[in-house]
Amino acid sequence: MSLNIEKIRSMFPVLHQEVHGRPLIYFDNAATTQKPKSVIDALSRYYEFDNANIHRGAHALADRATRYFENTRESIRDFINAREEAEIIFTKGTTESINLVAATFGRKFIHKGDEILISTMEHHSNIVPWQMLCEEKEAILKVIPITEEGEIIWESFLQLLTEKTKLVSIVHASNALGTINPIKNIVAKAHEVGAKVLIDGAQSTSHLDINVQELDCDFLAFSAHKLYGPTGLGVLYGKREVLEIMPPYQGGGEMIKEVSFENTTFNEIPFKFEAGTPNIGDVIAFKKSLDFIKEIGKSDIKSHEDDLLQYAANGLNEIKGFIPVGTAKEKVSVISFNIQGMHPFDVGMMLDAKGIAVRTGHHCTQPLMQRFGLEGTVRASFAVYNSKSEIDQLVESVARIAKIKNK
Known part of the structure; x- marks a missing residue:
């Protein structure tokens, strides 16, 4: 067509x-895609007619804002074919999504001598959080080399992948080279040694069909602003069984069930990872970006x-x-x-x-x-x-x- x-x-x-x-x-x-007028209008409409905090209000504006906000979560679930909306967490962007995994999954499950595997073509946001975690935990960061053409050397990946590998965090499509990595094969091999896999999807989500169930990845991080959407908004997808065993990222409102001075119980996913008032207007407007992509x-x-x-x-x-x-x-x-x-x-x-x-x-x-x-x-x-x-x-x-x- x-x-x-x-x-x-x-x-x-x-x-x-x-x-x-x-x-x-x-x-x-x-770096960032431009925004269709439908996205701009949706953002303006929220602040003109629907401005209210979500989830906790009993009045009409809060009800509308909450409904529109959660409609976007469902659109994202459909966009990447996640099993359920609870596996979709809103963040500030790909960078925060990766940092969330490093600060929660990483701090709980990465120990001294464990290994994290990344590639030579990673963005700084998929290097520095793992360096910081490895320094804190005395873990080891290993790097998959690439060819002159800018492709992963598959034999080297297989050699670096061992029983000590606890996490593979890798870019789906390189922002600097454009290279598309063989993610499905990487995930399958990583799972053979019991490692979890995080995909940096900042570039791939705007260009490629993404099916997280088919890829079988444990995490996928991406940003709205590279998908014709607003800046300052990102998504972390995680498998329910992994998200449920991860501790919260930040403490505050929304991420709790009950709080006393003696003890706090945490909310269910995804709200356990969404402390405080979120970026409501941009989340609502982001649905229009996904509608635009779906329409074309x-x-x-x-x-x-x-x-x-x-x-x-x-x-x-x-x-x-x-x-x-x-x-x-x-x-x-x-x-x-x-x-x-x-x-x-x-x-x-x-x-x-x-x-x-x-x-x-x-x-x-x-x-x-x-x-x-x-x-x-x-x-x-x-x-x-x-x-x-x-x-x-x-x-x-x-x-x-x-x-x-x-x-």
Whole structure:
């Protein structure tokens, strides 16, 4: 099915503006996606008509806000095919979701000499929490190496995976390279040695169909703002049997059943992990993001983004001085590159002057950049509202920049 890109673009107010006197071309979607007007309107509507705290009020506004809030939880359950709504926990983002697992599951079940396994391509948010936990618990953090193309070395993964491995925490799709990891196979092998698996789904959830029951992962972390939703909102999925044996993350209201000065009993999941007043308005608005994705269709979105990725790669690879970084066979719509003899920041600034928004730097993956001997890259990342004509302008601009340096 061919998508009506102009119709889709009309739903995103931010796209219809000029930057430095040129029409905006937004290729920074791996950092954050833009928001359709339906999401913006839903957020405004909550504060205009439904503003109330949830779960505890007996009045009409509280009832409406609670219903809309929990409707989003059900939409997320459906979006990732979780077994039940209780397995869906709201957080501030992927980073907090990972930290929640480290602070609860990690502190209870990781002990001295135990091993945690991550990969070379992890975002800092899937490295630092485990470093902190390992230091506290005297556990060992091990790293799966990758190839020059940016793919996990499977034999090395199997060698590193042992009976001492208690947790594998791994990115589904690399934010810096676009590489899609073989998650289902990784989960199956990890479970063979009794290890739990956390998937960093920050990038994959916007590009790939996610079925947590089919993947059989124990945890999945992702963010709303990479799914055409609000910032400051994330999700942690966890299997009920694992969540129930984990201690609470924070103490306060909502996460309790009864409190006395002598003792406190904790609430059921997911509320045990949702202390205090949550980000109600953004949670309610996030449902509109999921509705938008469902209306277009994940398979059609992926097909369009795959087409854009291949089209961009074909054009850019013809440019003298263009150096691609990350050439895995299976990728989401991310292209990282450098121009021979130029700093990525300079390339990014030159593209910005032409109204083209890309990301430059290490992309919160400094160990990955060190693996390739780089300070950073230029990253162009595509979403459903991007077009081939925009990519034509990217290719033309990169060619001109490269020609300046590589005459």
